[in-house]
Amino acid sequence: MxxxxxxxxxxxxxxxxxxxxxxxxxxxxxxxxxxxxxxxxxxxxxxxxxxxxxxxxxxxxxxxxxxxxxxxxxxxxxxxxxxARIAPVEPPKLVSHTHTPPMKRMAENLGRRAVYVVITAVLAVPIWYVVSSTTRSAPPSTASLDVVPPAAATVAADPASAAASPAAAPATSTARQEGPYLASMAPIARPAAAASALTLNFKGDSWVNISAPDGATVEKALVRAGETRSFNAGQVGHMVLGNAAEVEVQQAAGSVDLTPYKRGNVARFTVSSDGSVAPVSP
The missing domain is CATH 1.10.260.40 (lambda repressor-like DNA-binding domains)
Structure with missing residues (x-):
């Protein structure tokens, strides 16, 4: 060394x-x-x-x-x-980035806001569409049993003129479309002669709400003038008849007077197992 x-x-x-x-x-x-x-x-x-x-x-x-x-x-x-001919050590140059030109800063702010608006629209538009579609759904049509639709009353009052008039057909068709809605859980009983314990003959349009003894709905609809409903013993337990003055109730023994069961123009009564009629219990 x-x-x-x-x-x-x-x-x-x-x-x-x-x-x-x-x-x-x-x-x-x-x-x-x-x-x-x-x-x-x-x-x-x-x-x-x-x-x-x-x-x-x-x-x-x-x-x-x-x-x-x-x-x-x-x-x-x-x-x-x-x-020695060695280049001196130069410290690295530091460049400050703390100052941002105003135009560049404004462009960055606008870009961030645009991204926020796009993201908000992507998330909010589907939710708004679902909510508005649900809100616009029309509620089910309802009507009082005491009121007979005008078109039905016209047909009941003058069947011949309603059939002859060209304008009557569209009105009747519209009334059928806008009327209440059959919600039957059991087949509608058609005329069955002597086997029926109770028969309803409709001389005019009438709203009906007919229930079985266990409370199930047998028929809930607007029955047109000229139609008939027949029920066997034990098939129905409770009836509500709108426009009761235009409904004829028949038992095997004969016609039933609905006056004791009417309030206004609506009749309410119970039907026993043998077809007999009784007032609704208070």
Whole structure:
């Protein structure tokens, strides 16, 4: 190893790489041995000795590698490093981004708002469509049993003129479409002669609500004038007849007077298992 603190004028003129090469050869070390001890590629050690700094990267790395090489050989390169033709270490330039031009800031704000509006529309429009569709659904039509629809009353009062008049047909068709709605849970009993315990003959249009003894709906609809309903014993338990003055109720024994069961023009009564009629219990 070489440890000579007194450097002659001739030696001071020698570059760092040359000084390191002479120190390595004086110590009897090969390039491979130095590279192994410094854990550097042999090409890097060779470039350091030949002072090919541009092959070794940034100046800060070159200086560090030279110092490591000098420590291994115990050579002082302080003054030589100052004289060496190695570019000085320049600190990185810092660029401030804190100031944003007004136009750029305004464009960024508009872009963020546009994204917010688009996201809101994508989420809100389907919800609004579902809610509005549900709200627009028309409620079911209802009507009082005490009121006979005008079109039905016209047909009942003068069937012949209603049939002869061309305008009467559309009105009747409309009345049928807008009228209440058959909600029968049992087949409608048609006239069955002597087997029927109770028969209803409709001289005019009438709203009916007929229930079975267990409360199930037998028929709930607007029955037209001229139609007939017949029920066997035990088939019905409760009846409500609108426009009762135009309904004739018959039992096997004869006609039933609905006067005791009427309130206004609506009759309400119960039907026993044998077809007999009785008032509704209060």
């Amino acid at each position: 070489i440890n000579d603190p007194d450097v002659s004028a001739f030696e001071s003129a020698v570059g760092c790489g040359e000084r390191l090469r002479k120190a390595r050869e004086g110590a009897g070390l090969s390039l491979e041995a130095v590279a192994s001890q410094l854990k550097m590629p042999i090409q890097v050690v060779s470039a350091l000795e030949s002072e090919q700094w541009d092959r070794l990267g940034a100046p800060v790395f070159v200086r560090g590698q030279l110092r490591s090489y000098a420590r291994l050989l115990k050579v002082d390169l302080g003054q030589l490093l100052e004289q």
